[in-house]
Amino acid sequence: MKFGYFDKENKEYVITRPDTPLPWINYLGAEDYCALFSNTAGGYSFYKDPKERRLLRYRYNNVPMDRGGRYLYLKDNKSGDYWSASWQPVLKNLDEYKYECRHGLGYSTITSEYSGIKTKTTYFVPIGENLEIWKMEVKATGDKPRDLSLFSFVEFCLWDALNDMTDYQYNLNIGETEVKDNIIYHISRYRVQQNVVAYFSCANAAAKGFDTQRSDFMGTYGDWSAPRAVLEGKMNGSIAGGWSPVGSQMFNFKLKPGETKTFIFVLGFTEDIKEPPAKVSKYEDPKVVDQALKKLADYWEEHLNKFSVQSEDPELDLIVNTWNQYQCLTTFNWSRSASYYESGIGRGMGFRDSNQDTLGFVHLIPKKVKQRIVDLASNQFEDGSAYHQYSPLTKKGNGSGYGDDHLWLTVSVPSYVKETGDIRFLETEVPFVGGEKGTIYEHMARAINFSITHLGPHGLPKIYFADWNDCLNLTYDKEKAESVMIAQMVVYGARELAKMAELLTKKEDIKKFNDIADEMTKKINKVAWDGSWYMRAFDEDEEPLGSHKNKEGQIYLETQAWGVMSGTAEKDKALKCMDSVRKHLWTEYGIILMTPPYSKFIPKYGSICVYPPGLKENGAIFCHPNPWAMIAECIIGRGDIAYEYYKAVQPAAHNEIADLYKTEPYVYCQMIAGKAHKNFGEGKNSWLTGSACWNFVAASQWILGIRPDYKGLMIDPCIPKNWKGFQVKRVFRGSTYYITVRNPEGVSKGVKTVTLDNRSLASNIIPPDLPGRQAGQTSGKEHHVEVVMG
Numbered sequence: 001m002k003f004g005y006f007d008k009e010n011k012e013y014v015i016t017r018p019d020t021p022l023p024w025i026n027y028l029g030a031e032d033y034c035a036l037f038s039n040t041a042g043g044y045s046f047y048k049d050p051k052e053r054r055l056l057r058y059r060y061n062n063v064p065m066d067r068g069g070r071y072l073y074l075k076d077n078k079s080g081d082y083w084s085a086s087w088q089p090v091l092k093n094l095d096e097y098k099y100e101c102r103h104g105l106g107y108s109t110i111t112s113e114y115s116g117i118k119t120k121t122t123y124f125v126p127i128g129e130n131l132e133i134w135k136m137e138v139k140a141t142g143d144k145p146r147d148l149s150l151f152s153f154v155e156f157c158l159w160d161a162l163n164d165m166t167d168y169q170y171n172l173n174i175g176e177t178e179v180k181d182n183i184i185y186h187i188s189r190y191r192v193q194q195n196v197v198a199y200f201s202c203a204n205a206a207a208k209g210f211d212t213q214r215s216d217f218m219g220t221y222g223d224w225s226a227p228r229a230v231l232e233g234k235m236n237g238s239i240a241g242g243w244s245p246v247g248s249q250m251f252n253f254k255l256k257p258g259e260t261k262t263f264i265f266v267l268g269f270t271e272d273i274k275e276p277p278a279k280v281s282k283y284e285d286p287k288v289v290d291q292a293l294k295k296l297a298d299y300w301e302e303h304l305n306k307f308s309v310q311s312e313d314p315e316l317d318l319i320v321n322t323w324n325q326y327q328c329l330t331t332f333n334w335s336r337s338a339s340y341y342e343s344g345i346g347r348g349m350g351f352r353d354s355n356q357d358t359l360g361f362v363h364l365i366p367k368k369v370k371q372r373i374v375d376l377a378s379n380q381f382e383d384g385s386a387y388h389q390y391s392p393l394t395k396k397g398n399g400s401g402y403g404d405d406h407l408w409l410t411v412s413v414p415s416y417v418k419e420t421g422d423i424r425f426l427e428t429e430v431p432f433v434g435g436e437k438g439t440i441y442e443h444m445a446r447a448i449n450f451s452i453t454h455l456g457p458h459g460l461p462k463i464y465f466a467d468w469n470d471c472l473n474l475t476y477d478k479e480k481a482e483s484v485m486i487a488q489m490v491v492y493g494a495r496e497l498a499k500m501a502e503l504l505t506k507k508e509d510i511k512k513f514n515d516i517a518d519e520m521t522k523k524i525n526k527v528a529w530d531g532s533w534y535m536r537a538f539d540e541d542e543e544p545l546g547s548h549k550n551k552e553g554q555i556y557l558e559t560q561a562w563g564v565m566s567g568t569a570e571k572d573k574a575l576k577c578m579d580s581v582r583k584h585l586w587t588e589y590g591i592i593l594m595t596p597p598y599s600k601f602i603p604k605y606g607s608i609c610v611y612p613p614g615l616k617e618n619g620a621i622f623c624h625p626n627p628w629a630m631i632a633e634c635i636i637g638r639g640d641i642a643y644e645y646y647k648a649v650q651p652a653a654h655n656e657i658a659d660l661y662k663t664e665p666y667v668y669c670q671m672i673a674g675k676a677h678k679n680f681g682e683g684k685n686s687w688l689t690g691s692a693c694w695n696f697v698a699a700s701q702w703i704l705g706i707r708p709d710y711k712g713l714m715i716d717p718c719i720p721k722n723w724k725g726f727q728v729k730r731v732f733r734g735s736t737y738y739i740t741v742r743n744p745e746g747v748s749k750g751v752k753t754v755t756l757d758n759r760s761l762a763s764n765i766i767p768p769d770l771p772g773r774q775a776g777q778t779s780g781k782e783h784h785v786e787v788v789m790g
């Protein structure tokens with residue numbers, strides 16, 4: 001069963017019924033202000049940091065999941081009937097209530113029609129502002145004049161979202177509001193911390209009344225679906241002094257048949273209490289609101305026009321051109337901090353996650369990636385290891401002790417340099433946590449050094465608390481457990497450092513890093529090859545995980561894919577281990593992370609066995625490493641398999657089975673329940689996931705094969721044999737390339753000829769117009785590239 005469809009032209013996903021299997025959300029706000037927005041107007045807002053600067057309250061473990069929200073109640077003053085403009089929270093019968101929600105790029109529009117009243121409400125965050133606008137049009141569609149009331153409602157959070165839900169003796173006494181000139185101010189803590197003010201107002205109509213104390217609006221025993229103020233049709237004019245501050249205004253108005261009235265609401269954050277009146281009045285004119293919407297559309301148009309494809313698969317085009325890149329930019333903004341599955345009070349910017357995320361948007365915002373890498377590198381210790389995460393507000397790190405975090409720098413930095421050609425970045429000095437400074441190159445070198453100097457009994461790097469697989473917690477008292485994946489990452493990173501050493505003409509380092517890679521490769525193949533695949537790790541008792549010798553957890557995906565990606569696996573091992581993936585891990589909904597899942601808790605393996613078989617790391621289809629298998633298949637040249645893997649986890653492929661898949665069909669989710677689970681095929685944890693960046697990399701750089709390289713733009717497709725070709729527009733180092741690939745011989749891989757503006761090239765790497773440019777410089781040139789495969 002499906003709940004909506006893609007409107008390709010308008011770049012919108014259209015939800016046609018409100019009762020989606022889970023809240024299907026959108027992120028409004030591309031800069032400092034963020035509003036999570038569900039398809040029934042649920043969600044919360046924050047400024048920069050969802051933990052410390054939370055504007056709207058969210059109740060954890062809530063039922064339904066997405067309450068509270070940005071609610072607008074309508075009441076027919078004659079009949080006394082009332083409803084919501086976003087279906088929730090009043091929940092009118094869907095036989096009588098018409099609904100549609102359009103999630104677009106940075107905005108969402110909900111339309112409703114009930115008892116002869118049509119509403120259309122667009123919610124968005126204007127570019128350059130720390131506020132959200134709700135523009136609501138109310139129209140009488142019947143032939144009778146109508147007498148109506150409208151009630152707006154938000155519930156404020158007391159800023160610190162963790163404290164807000166735990167420390168009641170304190171926070172039930174700090175809530176404060178003020179109402180002045182039609183604007184509601186939320187000023188809790190303002191007396192001690194004068195940089196936190198929220199405000200909420202209708203910009204183009206004077207309220208008939210207001211309430212700012214929740215119990216006055218709701219009634220002590222009222223609730224969201226039947227608030228006292230709406231039932232009685234009157235406000236109490238309450239001002240919060242303790243308890244629970246809210247913002248609500250009431251408007252009475254009449255509509256003639258066919259008449260439309262527009263209400264514009266502004267909800268914002270400021271550090272200057274004098275600012276709100278000007279901000280609110282700026283948006284009293286609907287034309288100004290529409291201009292701000294246009295500016296938002298331009299912003300997204302400009303951001304998403306660097307890569308687009310036209311292939312034989314419209315679904316691939318739709319996801320790659322719009323939604324996947326949109327999701328990647330959302331992960332740039334919020335890493336794993338705030339969604340309906342990430343609480344916004346736990347993790348900040350993850351070191352491992354944020355480094356990987358950069359791969360998905362480096363072609364869109366290279367300057368910001370440069371800054372992000374600097375922030376990340378500043379959270380690396382002098383010994384080469386790193387903090388596990390940092391706070392987006394203070395940029396200060398916390399948590400450490402993972403075996404892999406630091407090595408992800410050796411993935412993000414090369415990708416940035418290949419994209420931009422900004423070699424000088426490698427010589428930029430950035431402090432380590434202790435204060436000592438080192439170049440970015442040095443930061444990477446120390447990352448490698450840490451892992452090759454902290455080895456276990458088999459000579460492989462120690463895993464410590466965990467590696468990429470967060471739930472493989474193999475280290476207890478002996479600190480002996482080792483990770484094969486980290487060893488493969490060392491090979492990958494050392495090879496990249498050797499190439500960078502070449503660019504920087506550091507001759508000794510070329511050899512040094514290639515030697516490190518060679519030696520580690522030898523070790524891996526000696527101690528971690530299991531016969532048909534790579535083992536995953538060694539535990540504290542020096543026993544393998546991911547071996548045929550194990551009863552459960554015999555084979556893991558990560559080390560097969562990374563074996564190929566890192567070049568650790570020579571040809572026959574590469575084919576063998578990827579064949580094993582296909583044989584043991586592939587399912588119709590994607591590749592499971594490992595098999596057989598652990599059926600009971602094994603203390604020395606840690607939290608991986610806490611999950612029921614088939615969920616999360618215990619044998620689910622993790623959408624993040626699935627693209628690693630696609631990349632590996634492209635490396636070994638099996639385009640049909642790579643494409644089949646791509647299609648299995650691609651969100652749009654689940655549109656028709658949305659009742660099973662449950663999460664949004666327009667964005668990737670973290671994982672899909674594996675075949676060992678009764679809900680096999682059910683998606684979980686959507687939006688903020690490394691699945692976004694890696695799937696984009698796999699599709700754009702490996703299947704389509706348009707891949708930045710130190711020397712230029714490489715064209716190396718690996719496609720299904722029956723594709724006749726495809727076209728790509730790619731902005732690269734400031735020039736725009738229109739690339740046409742033809743596949744007359746029906747191959748998967750192999751480039752026979754490349755012509756650049758009718759000039760034939762000797763290789764499949766297009767030399768850049770501005771080889772040594774810094775991020776942001778453009779040549780402004782356009783080129784036509786013709787590629788013939790064969």
Ligand code: GLC
Nearest residue numbers: 336352353468469470471670
């Ligand atoms: C989650 C974490 C990520 C980890 C992955 C596998 O997605 O955000 O850091 O690598 O799980 O455990």
